[in-house]
Amino acid sequence: MAAPGSCALWSYCGRGWSRAMRGCQLLGLRSSWPGDLLSARLLSQEKRAAETHFGFETVSEEEKGGKVYQVFESVAKKYDVMNDMMSLGIHRVWKDLLLWKMHPLPGTQLLDVAGGTGDIAFRFLNYVQSQHQRKQKRQLRAQQNLSWEEIAKEYQNEEDSLGGSRVVVCDINKEMLKVGKQKALAQGYRAGLAWVLGDAEELPFDDDKFDIYTIAFGIRNVTHIDQEAHRVLKPGGRFLCLEFSQVNNPLISRLYDLYSFQVIPVLGEVIAGDWKSYQYLVESIRRFPSQEEFKDMIEDAGFHKVTYESLTSGIVAIHSGFKL
Ligand SMILES: COc1cc(O)cc(C/C=C(\C)CC/C=C(\C)CC/C=C(\C)CC/C=C(\C)CC/C=C(\C)CC/C=C(\C)CC/C=C(\C)CC/C=C(\C)CC/C=C(\C)CCC=C(C)C)c1O
Numbered sequence: 057m058a059a060p061g062s063c064a065l066w067s068y069c070g071r072g073w074s075r076a077m078r079g080c081q082l083l084g085l086r087s088s089w090p091g092d093l094l095s096a097r098l099l100s101q102e103k104r105a106a107e108t109h110f111g112f113e114t115v116s117e118e119e120k121g122g123k124v125y126q127v128f129e130s131v132a133k134k135y136d137v138m139n140d141m142m143s144l145g146i147h148r149v150w151k152d153l154l155l156w157k158m159h160p161l162p163g164t165q166l167l168d169v170a171g172g173t174g175d176i177a178f179r180f181l182n183y184v185q186s187q188h189q190r191k192q193k194r195q196l197r198a199q200q201n202l203s204w205e206e207i208a209k210e211y212q213n214e215e216d217s218l219g220g221s222r223v224v225v226c227d228i229n230k231e232m233l234k235v236g237k238q239k240a241l242a243q244g245y246r247a248g249l250a251w252v253l254g255d256a257e258e259l260p261f262d263d264d265k266f267d268i269y270t271i272a273f274g275i276r277n278v279t280h281i282d283q284e285a286h287r288v289l290k291p292g293g294r295f296l297c298l299e300f301s302q303v304n305n306p307l308i309s310r311l312y313d314l315y316s317f318q319v320i321p322v323l324g325e326v327i328a329g330d331w332k333s334y335q336y337l338v339e340s341i342r343r344f345p346s347q348e349e350f351k352d353m354i355e356d357a358g359f360h361k362v363t364y365e366s367l368t369s370g371i372v373a374i375h376s377g378f379k380l
Pocket residue numbers: 127131135138139140142143144146147273308311312314315316318319320333334336337338341368369371
């Protein structure tokens with residue numbers, strides 16, 4: 057999604073010189089540096105660009121993909137219960153706030169990337185359905201002479217009850233999607249919902265297809281999503297990201313660290329039998345950039361009108377940007 061002329065490659069794990077040089081390489085720009093020195097630097101930059109982080113560990117990009125896959129394959133069945141236990145239910149409020157911020161209009165086509173077990177998609181469907189029902193009620197009240205058959209018909213079409221809105225949940229992990237589909241079945245979500253197995257770095261969708269792209273607690277696990285997020289959004293489309301961020305209050309930060317490193321992996325072991333995955337969770341949270349840094353990265357990636365809102369003292373933040 058790098059804007060023409062900019063040299064941005066969006067990978068929060070290897071920014072700075074590496075990012076600029078690699079971006080220039082990608083765009084075919086030449087430097088005026090002496091040949092040998094330039095080649096040597098490019099070679100070492102190439103090597104470094106292929107490196108990334110898995111929690112506090114430095115790994116190759118390929119290795120990271122495999123490790124992240126194992127983490128979510130391992131936690132899938134306990135994922136939802138873990139989130140409620142670890143956050144005392146607060147993650148539900150954060151996800152609700154993402155929907156309030158999104159405020160989807162009738163007919164919105166949403167792509168929820170790294171959508172996992174469907175929390176964002178289900179909230180989206182609830183939201184658009186209740187918006188549509190409110191509108192429908194207003195319209196029916198305005199039409200005085202409708203028969204009961206006409207009124208019943210208005211309420212019967214399940215697809216129509218969403219006002220044309222649709223959501224696609226895309227995730228790389230089969231196990232997470234499997235749990236999501238079971239939840240959808242149990243909770244009665246069917247219309248306007250599709251599940252797609254796919255990689256955020258190579259989305260299996262055409263260009264300019266979606267009105268909104270969301271990614272909730274997913275971006276930490278992915279190295280490069282920039283070009284894809286921008287590509288699949290329609291012009292005017294919106295990028296929304298809910299992710300862990302930086303706590304600015306020193307006292308809360310201290311307590312938060314204690315809780316993260318002393319309690320979360322223990323809960324992971326006790327509830328999900330998986331210490332390592334939850335150790336990875338807290339380490340990956342620590343490595344993620346601050347609100348301002350992440351805002352800059354979204355701008356570098358070519359999005360406009362980028363803003364963010366910190367929630368719960370900055371434990372998480374919602375970033376928003378537009379493809380213009
Ligand atoms: C493998 O990868 C993953 C696996 C997953 O299951 C999930 C994710 C992605 C994450 C989500 C979908 C979101 C849901 C998950 C979480 C929120 C877990 C991560 C949580 C943290 C990093 C910590 C922050 C937690 C909260 C804000 C929730 C509220 C928790 C508390 C208020 C703590 C209450 C705990 C106790 C009373 C237990 C006793 C604790 C101790 C003895 C240790 C010391 C702790 C304290 C003195 C208190 C802790 C204080 C704080 C945490 C500060 C909170 C401050 C404010 C709320 C202002 C995934 O990638």
